Amino acid sequence: MLRSVFGKVVHDQWRMVLGWAAFAAIWPAMYVALYPSIGAIGDMQRLLDQMPPAVREFFASSSLDLSSPEGFLNMELFTFVAPLLVLAYTVVVCGGATAGEEEVGTMDLLLANPLPRWRIVVEKSAAFVIGTIVIGIGMWVGAAAGAAAVGVDLDLGLVGQAIASSCLLGFALGGVALAIGAITGRRWLAAGVALMITIAGFFLNGLGALVDWIEPWRPISPFYHYIANDPLSNGLDAGHALVLVAWALVGGVVAVVAFERRDLSR
Amino acid sequence: MPDPIIHTERLTKRYGSARGIEELDLDVRAGEVFGFLGPNGAGKTTTIRLLLDFIRPTSGRALLFGLDSRRDSRAIRRRIGYLPGELRLYDSLSGVELLTFFAHLRGLPSIDGGRRVAERLDCDLTREIKALSHGNRQKLGLVQALMGDPELTIFDEPTLGLDPLVQAEFFKLVDELRAAGRTLFVSSHNLPEIQRICDRVGIIREGRLLAVESVSDLKRRALRRLELRFAEPVSPERFARVPGVRELVINGLHLSCVVTGSVDPVLRAALELRVEDVISHEPSLEEIFLAFYGDGVAGGPPSSATPTTGAPTEEVSDVA
Numbered sequence: 001m002l003r004s005v006f007g008k009v010v011h012d013q014w015r016m017v018l019g020w021a022a023f024a025a026i027w028p029a030m031y032v033a034l035y036p037s038i039g040a041i042g043d044m045q046r047l048l049d050q051m052p053p054a055v056r057e058f059f060a061s062s063s064l065d066l067s068s069p070e071g072f073l074n075m076e077l078f079t080f081v082a083p084l085l086v087l088a089y090t091v092v093v094c095g096g097a098t099a100g101e102e103e104v105g106t107m108d109l110l111l112a113n114p115l116p117r118w119r120i121v122v123e124k125s126a127a128f129v130i131g132t133i134v135i136g137i138g139m140w141v142g143a144a145a146g147a148a149a150v151g152v153d154l155d156l157g158l159v160g161q162a163i164a165s166s167c168l169l170g171f172a173l174g175g176v177a178l179a180i181g182a183i184t185g186r187r188w189l190a191a192g193v194a195l196m197i198t199i200a201g202f203f204l205n206g207l208g209a210l211v212d213w214i215e216p217w218r219p220i221s222p223f224y225h226y227i228a229n230d231p232l233s234n235g236l237d238a239g240h241a242l243v244l245v246a247w248a249l250v251g252g253v254v255a256v257v258a259f260e261r262r263d264l265s266r
Numbered sequence: 267m268p269d270p271i272i273h274t275e276r277l278t279k280r281y282g283s284a285r286g287i288e289e290l291d292l293d294v295r296a297g298e299v300f301g302f303l304g305p306n307g308a309g310k311t312t313t314i315r316l317l318l319d320f321i322r323p324t325s326g327r328a329l330l331f332g333l334d335s336r337r338d339s340r341a342i343r344r345r346i347g348y349l350p351g352e353l354r355l356y357d358s359l360s361g362v363e364l365l366t367f368f369a370h371l372r373g374l375p376s377i378d379g380g381r382r383v384a385e386r387l388d389c390d391l392t393r394e395i396k397a398l399s400h401g402n403r404q405k406l407g408l409v410q411a412l413m414g415d416p417e418l419t420i421f422d423e424p425t426l427g428l429d430p431l432v433q434a435e436f437f438k439l440v441d442e443l444r445a446a447g448r449t450l451f452v453s454s455h456n457l458p459e460i461q462r463i464c465d466r467v468g469i470i471r472e473g474r475l476l477a478v479e480s481v482s483d484l485k486r487r488a489l490r491r492l493e494l495r496f497a498e499p500v501s502p503e504r505f506a507r508v509p510g511v512r513e514l515v516i517n518g519l520h521l522s523c524v525v526t527g528s529v530d531p532v533l534r535a536a537l538e539l540r541v542e543d544v545i546s547h548e549p550s551l552e553e554i555f556l557a558f559y560g561d562g563v564a565g566g567p568p569s570s571a572t573p574t575t576g577a578p579t580e581e582v583s584d585v586a
Contacts, residue, residue, distance in 0.1 A: 002367040105354035112348035113371035263321040
C-alpha cells in the first residue's frame with residue numbers, strides 16, 4: 001500500500017474508516033428497525049400537524065409525513081445525523097491533510113522527496129473521497145439491513161441517493177477545511193472554521209424556510225443544496241449536486257494554489 | 267573550477283520579527299564535506315529549508331547542481347538526501363515501511379541501499395517508529411537520507427541523540443562518502459564534530475555568514491581553555507610571555523588561561539613545575555566567535571566580509 005501518498009493515507013486510515021462506517025451504519029439501521037414499533041406514530045403525526053408550519057419547516061425540508069418510513073427517516077436521520085456522520089470525517093481529515101503534517105513536523109521529510117506539493121493535496125483528497133464513500137456505503141448497508149430485519153418496505157435506491165447527497169455535502173465542507181488548512185497550516189483552525197460554516201449553513205437553510213428576507217440567501221448554504229430537493233423522496237437533483245461538487249472543487253483548487261505558494265511551517 | 271553543487275547569491279529570508287538570514291553568499295564544491303557551523307537560531311535550518319524550497323527567499327537566489335532552487339526544485343530533490351533537524355518520522359510505520367514508502371516516492375527499485383546503511387548503524391528496521399528511542403529514530407533519519415546514494419546529502423544536526431559508538435560509525439560513513447565523491451552539507455552547532463568530518467566550514471551567526479574557512483586553518487587557530495593545578499605556588503611571569511596565551515588568571519596553586527593554537531608552549535612552561543592536574547575545555551561557539559571575529563559581529567558590515575578562506579585577521583583576536 002505504501003506506494004504513494006494516496007496509498008499512505010489508505011494505510012493509515014483504513015481501520016479508522018471501516019470503524020467509522022460501522023458506527024455510521026448503526027444509525028440508519030436503528031431508525032429503520034424502530035419504525036414499525038413506534039406505536040405512537042399516529043400521535044406523533046398529530047402532534048407534528050399541530051405545530052406551526054414554520055417550526056416544521058425548520059426541521060425538515062419536506063412536509064413531515066411520518067406515515068411512511070421515508071418521511072420518518074427524513075426527519076430523524078437526514079436532517080442532521082447523516083450529514084454529521086459524514087462531516088465529522090471529511091472536515092477533520094481534510095483540515096489535517098497538509099496542516100496536520102506541518103504541525104506534527106513530518107512535512108519537511110515528506111517534501112524532501114521529489115514530489116510536487118500539489119500531488120500531496122490531490123492524492124490525499126482522492127483518498128478522503130474513497131473514505132467518505134465507504135462511510136456512505138456503511139450507512140446504506142445499515143439502512144438495508146434494518147429494513148430487511150423488520151420487513152419495512154423502503155426504497156433503497158432513494159436511500160442511496162439521499163446518502164450520496166450527504167457525501168456531497170461532506171465533500172463541499174471538506175473542501176473548505178482543506179483550503180483553510182493549506183492556507184494557514186493549522187488543522188484545528190481549519191476544521192473549526194469549516195464546522196462553523198457548517199452550523200451557519202444549517203441555520204441559514206432552516207431559517208430561510210421561515211423568514212422571508214432570508215429566503216433568497218438560502219442557496220449560499222451548502223445544506224440547502226443538500227436537502228432542498230428532498231433526495232429521499234425525489235432522488236438526487238443534478239443542479240444541486242453540481243453546486244456541492246463545485247464547492248469541493250473550488251476548495252481543492254484554493255488549497256493547491258495556497259499550498260504551492262506558501263512557506264511551509266515546522 | 268567546476269560548477270559548485272550549492273551556490274547562493276545574496277540569499278535573504280526575513281520574517282516579521284524572527285531572525286532569518288541576510289545576504290548569504292555560499293559555495294559548496296563537488297565532493298567536499300561542507301560544515302555549516304553556528305549556534306542554535308543562527309539561520310542554519312532556514313538556509314537549508316530555502317535550498318529545499320520549503321520556504322521562499324525574500325530576495326537573492328540559490329542554485330543547486332546549477333538548477334534554480336525554486337523553478338527546478340523537484341529535479342533538485344531527486345538528487346538530494348535530507349536529514350531534517352528536530353526529526354519527526356511517521357510514528358505509525360515501521361522502519362521498513364518508511365523506507366519502502368520513500369523508495370517509491372523517489373523511484374528507487376528497492377530499499378537495499380537503506381538496509382545496508384541500517385546495518386552499518388545497527389538500526390532496527392522492523393519495529394514501529396513510535397516504539398523507537400530518540401537515538402534510534404535519528405539513525406533511521408540518517409538511513410532514509412542516505413538510502414538512494416544521493417549526489418548531495420544535507421544533514422541538519424546529524425549526530426543529535428546518537429550514542430558515541432554510532433556517532434563514530436557515522437563519521438566513518440562520512441569518510442567513505444567523501445572518498446566516493448559525494449557532496450555532504452552538514453549543519454551543526456558542535457565544533458569538534460565539524461572539525462572531525464568536514465573539509466571546509468561556513469560560520470554563521472545571527473543570519474550572517476561570518477567566514478568560510480578550511481578546517482585545517484580552523485584547527486591551527488584552535489582555541490581552548492586550560493586549567494592547571496600545581497603542587498607549588500606559581501608566578502604569573504612564567505606564563506605571561508608564552509605565545510598564544512590570553513586571559514591568564516593565577517590564583518594560588520591554580521592557573522587558568524585561554525590558549526590559541528598549539529598548547530605545547532604552555533605545557534612545556536608548566537612542566538618546569540610539579541603539575542597535579544590538567545583540564546582542557548572545548549570553548550563554546552560564542553567564545554570562538556568572540557575570539558575570531560570580534561564582538562561587533564551582529565552589527566558588522568554585511569558585504570565587506572567576503573567569505574573567503576582565512577578572512578579574519580589576527581588583530582581582531584588580539585582586541586578580543
